[in-house]
Amino acid sequence: MCTAGKNSISRASECTDCDAGKFSAAGAASCSSCDGGTYSDEGARNCSSCDAGTYSVTGAASCSACDAGYHSGTGESSCTKCDSGTWSNVSAAACISCAPGTYSGAGAEACTDCDAGKYSYQASSQCS
Numbered sequence: 001m002c003t004a005g006k007n008s009i010s011r012a013s014e015c016t017d018c019d020a021g022k023f024s025a026a027g028a029a030s031c032s033s034c035d036g037g038t039y040s041d042e043g044a045r046n047c048s049s050c051d052a053g054t055y056s057v058t059g060a061a062s063c064s065a066c067d068a069g070y071h072s073g074t075g076e077s078s079c080t081k082c083d084s085g086t087w088s089n090v091s092a093a094a095c096i097s098c099a100p101g102t103y104s105g106a107g108a109e110a111c112t113d114c115d116a117g118k119y120s121y122q123a124s125s126q127c128s
Contacts, residue, residue, distance in 0.1 A: 001027045004045030017043035020061030033059035036077025049075035052093035065091040068109035081107040084125035097123040 002008050002015035004026040018024050018031035023044040034040050034047035039060045050056050050063035055076045066072050066079035071092040082088050082095035087108040098104050098111035103124045114120050114127035 004028075005043040007031045020044075021059040023047050036060075037075040039063050052076075053091035055079050068092075069107035071095050084108075085123035087111050100124075103127050 002024070005018055005024060006015040007018055007024050007028060007030050008015050018040075020042045021040060022031035022033055023040050023046050024031045025045065034044075034056070036058045037056060038047035038049055039056050039062050040047045041061070050072075052074045053072060054063035054065055055072050055078050056063045057077060066088075068090050069082050069088055070079035071082060071088050071094050072079045073093065082092075082104075084106045085098050085104060086095035087098060087104050087110050088095045089109070098108075098120070100122050101114050101120060102111035103114060103120045103126050104111045105125060118127035120127045
């Protein structure tokens with residue numbers, strides 16, 4: 001019987017570490033893939049949640065940063081596009097509202113200033 005984080009292939013007498021992105025409990029016959037939104041190092045007994053601003057797919061050895069214009073909460077398997085009138089940097093946990101006098105479309109990396117003579121309210125998607 002193998003300890004947590006290890007498995008025995010084809011009932012071999014020797015236990016080996018689970019690959020990164022997989023885990024096992026003590027006595028498990030095989031390693032299981034980590035769910036999306038989690039990751040593990042080699043030889044893990046459990047998977048860890050991705051931090052806010054990052055994500056992972058099933059069986060991941062690490063989490064990836066959300067692109068600018070996207071955000072995620074803790075333990076997410078994908079990033080969500082920022083709504084119009086908001087923006088974000090890389091690895092954002094949340095999108096930020098555009099300030100009055102600026103605007104953005106969905107998935108923006110920054111807000112754009114309104115043209116001279118135009119205005120917008122906070123979190124606007126266009127200027128008037």
